[in-house]
Amino acid sequence: MDETQCIVCGTKAAPAPLYRGIVRCPTCGYVSADMRLTDEELFALYNEQFFTGAEFSDYAADERFFRKNFRLRFRELKKFIAPARHRHLLEIGSAYGFFLDEVRQEFASVEGIDITDAGVAHARARFNLNVVQADFLAHDYGAQKFDVVCLWDTIEHLRAPHLYLEKIAAHTERGALLTITTGDVASLNARLRGKQWRMIHPPTHLHYFAPETLARLLERYGFEVIYNRYCGFYRSLGNVAYNIFVLRWQRPGFFRQLERTGLTKFGFYLNLYDIMYVIARRR
Numbered sequence: 001m002d003e004t005q006c007i008v009c010g011t012k013a014a015p016a017p018l019y020r021g022i023v024r025c026p027t028c029g030y031v032s033a034d035m036r037l038t039d040e041e042l043f044a045l046y047n048e049q050f051f052t053g054a055e056f057s058d059y060a061a062d063e064r065f066f067r068k069n070f071r072l073r074f075r076e077l078k079k080f081i082a083p084a085r086h087r088h089l090l091e092i093g094s095a096y097g098f099f100l101d102e103v104r105q106e107f108a109s110v111e112g113i114d115i116t117d118a119g120v121a122h123a124r125a126r127f128n129l130n131v132v133q134a135d136f137l138a139h140d141y142g143a144q145k146f147d148v149v150c151l152w153d154t155i156e157h158l159r160a161p162h163l164y165l166e167k168i169a170a171h172t173e174r175g176a177l178l179t180i181t182t183g184d185v186a187s188l189n190a191r192l193r194g195k196q197w198r199m200i201h202p203p204t205h206l207h208y209f210a211p212e213t214l215a216r217l218l219e220r221y222g223f224e225v226i227y228n229r230y231c232g233f234y235r236s237l238g239n240v241a242y243n244i245f246v247l248r249w250q251r252p253g254f255f256r257q258l259e260r261t262g263l264t265k266f267g268f269y270l271n272l273y274d275i276m277y278v279i280a281r282r283r
Contacts (some may be wrong), residue, residue: 016040
């Protein structure tokens with residue numbers, strides 16, 4: 001596909017400005033960051049500091065909250081899994097391996113792929129997981145096929161999500177399941193917040209889908225959406241405060257004061273009805 005074409009509908013019509021640095025396809029409404037990153041530039045964003053300062057205050061410290069989220073997500077996914085059919089799972093963007101460790105007993109095999117040194121090292125050393133450090137598009141899976149492929153909070157980070165879906169389609173067969181969680185740019189919260197919506201922060205978030213545009217993109221590569229709901233999430237107060245005080249407001253002193261109280265260790269559940277949980281089936 002030509003880089004000037006919309007990845008969702010294929011039009012070559014020039015995208016229209018939506019917010020500063022954010023554009024929207026005038027034909028289908030797909031929203032994206034108005035930037036062209038090389039693979040090298042994109043991968044450089046996901047260095048060790050990504051998990052300990054650049055995007056999260058301390059990813060490993062919030063393990064129990066991530067595991068709660070993954071248990072909730074898998075509870076829904078399990079409703080669509082046929083144990084005799086869905087035996088081999090791949091997670092793209094497996095980070096520290098928390099999800100794979102949660103579900104490893106549910107499948108004949110689980111494996112992950114991630115571009116981060118820290119994530120892959122943690123998943124291997126702590127959980128002895130089969131995780132490779134590589135770019136999914138460049139990694140050679142040979143003739144290997146997967147029955148379940150998961151992209152948890154990942155598709156918005158990818159330089160070329162359509163190419164990921166094309167490759168996923170090549171490594172799945174009819175009846176395989178694909179799961180995606182990502183922000184819904186058409187949600188009420190996103191529309192009310194506008195350019196201040198928390199999911200809009202390029203260059204790490206490059207793509208902003210709505211239910212219609214994501215379904216249309218999946219359809220292009222042979223996947224039919226069979227489930228789409230808003231999902232809530234558990235977060236530590238520390239993670240939320242870090243995102244607000246440090247990343248958004250640039251006031252690290254406020255965060256350090258809160259951290260000293262010990263309150264940052266506590267967590268809560270929240271559903272802002274702006275995160276889509278999509279399950280699609282390979283046709």
